[in-house]
Amino acid sequence: MEVLSTLLRRAVDGGFLSGCRLQGRGGGELTVSHLLFADDTIIFYEARKEQLTTLSWILAWFEASSGFRINLAKSVLILVGEVDEIEEMAVELGCRVGALPTVYLGLPLGAHHKVISMWDGVEERMRRRLAQWKRQYISKGGQITLIKSTLASIPIYLLSLFRMSKIIAKRLEKFQRDFLWGGGSLEGKVHLINWEVVCSQKEKGGLGIRKIDFLNKALLGKWIWRFASEKDNLWKRVIGVKYGQEGCGWRTKEARGTFGVGVWKDIMKEANWCWESIKFKVGKGTRVMFWTDQWCGNAVLSQNFPQLFTLAVHRNATVNEVWDSSLGQGGWNIRFSRDFNDWELDQIRDLLNMLRDFRTSSEEDLVIWKGGGHDIFGVKDAYNMLVGSIACAFPNRCIWVDKVPTKVSFFAWEATWGKILTLDRLQKRGWQLPNRCFLSGCEEENVNHIPYII
Structure with a gap:
């Protein structure tokens, strides 16, 4: 594909193809002629017959030099705006005519990024993967695994580029809740646990299912x-x-x-x-601001030393401008607007002590997470970091134990939260049932006395 890239770049440099010209606020300009992804190529050019003829010759030269064959029957001529004689151009190139919005490499192209219909495909695929009939044939551990794999694979492509609306996020979370607890069934009503708790880490009492909005x-x-x-x-x-x-x-x-x-x-x-x-690791110091960027300590120097910052002559100075390499092995040359009083000397001493272990180098400045x-x-x-931690003392090590069947661990997890489907919980919801343990015959059935055999 390097041959095709070279041919297209030379055509743009020679004025035979226009490419896509981007103009910025400061007068900067950048021309993009094409984009490559594996065996897929998108080419930008102006809708004129002479440029279309040039492109046809470039594709022919590429086929002759590389031995590859371009399948123009699968290629699409996509319009941006109104174009005259588009059918004739498509016939000359030998491809079909498309229109915006469309889908390119699985992402919507030309569609408004906030349109809810953009997520219809994701919603439908998750609905099929988390169909209610499937939960009848797999254990609770399998249900959790399926939810995690579905959430980690199906919507991740769009989530990495577009902001999901709250409406879609609630719909997808409802699919997960209904799949795990049976929706509006009796089991779902009795077992329902706060979804915030469910989506927390296992160490915090949850199931480790990720919340879509934070993801x-x-x-x-x-x-x-x-x-x-x-x-x-x-x-x-x-x-x-x-x-x-x-x-x-x-x-x-x-x-x-x-x-x-x-x-x-x-x-x-x-x-x-x-x-x-994010904080900075100082190298040359030319791209790090001395006072207003975090590169020394746990906060920016203007916050640690606000009085010194107000007295600084160059508040927008970079680290390189403050560092003076002519002072022996180098030192800090910080300029202030006036001399200091006796009670301000302690702040100068603290600042210099903090800067003592830092110096510039020949390396590039970097960002650190x-x-x-x-x-x-x-x-x-x-x-x-976004989810945070829920203050909860949860015996996770006693529940999620290796070599223990997942359905047993899940049952113990539900019992710890007091969400087991017991007779006392049904009575609280208006069911007229005698509450007696069918094994002992005397104790009432509750979360502390469960006659179930797993």
Whole structure:
């Protein structure tokens, strides 16, 4: 595919193909001629016959030089806006005519990102996987495993790029609850446990099922991390040109407008909690702000030393600008607007003590994730941080034991929460039943006296 990429780039450089031109706020411009994914290619060009002829020749040269054959019968000519004589162009190229919105590589292309119908396919696939009849033939352990595998595979592709609406999230969570506890049946009404508890970790008394809305936030937050940590990928250059950059290039400016910015605008809504869990590792110090970025200690220096920050001459100085390499082996040269009083010297001493172990180097500045994962962003770590922990003393080690059948562990889990289908619970719901243990004949049946044989 490198041959095709070279031919397309040369055609764009020679003016034979226009490509897709992106113009940003600051006057920056970037041209994207094509995108490759495995054996799939999307090519951008202007809807003119001469450019279509050029593309036809490029595809013919590629087939002749590589030996591959392009299946134009499966190719689609997709229009952006109104185009005249599109049928003639499609006949000349030998492909079909498509229209927006459509689906490309499993993702909606040209559709509004907030349209609920965009999630219809995900909802239908989860409905089929978590059909009510299946729960009659598998154990509780199998039901939990199926829920986890379904949630981890079916919607994850869309969740990693688009924000899921609360309506869809509630629908998908209802599928899981109904599948696990029988929906509106008697079993479901009696066994129903707070879904917040169910979705917590097993150590906290839950089943480890992930909440969809928090999983969505964690997946979207990864793009904030990737923009700050990755070097010069194409997607990062496109986003940087379109929205502009700030913070020494670590993040983009706020997405403004109502058209063509919705996807990245939703992703940027996760920037606050992401940056609260990101700090900097200083190398050259040219991209890290001395006072307002977290690189030394557990908070930014402007918060640790607010009085010194108000007296600083250069509040927007980088670490490199404050570091003076001419002072012997190097030292910190912090300039203030006036001399200090005696009661302010302790703050200067504390600041210099904090800076004592830091110095610049020849390496590049890096971002570090504070939420676990060996300084690298992880969706699991971000999810656990967003969910938080429920203060609960739960005997999980006595319940989730290795080599014990999952159905037994699940029964013990329900019994610990007092959600077993016993006669006393049925009586509380208006059922007229004699409450006697059918084994002993004298004790009442409740969660502490269960005559069930597993």
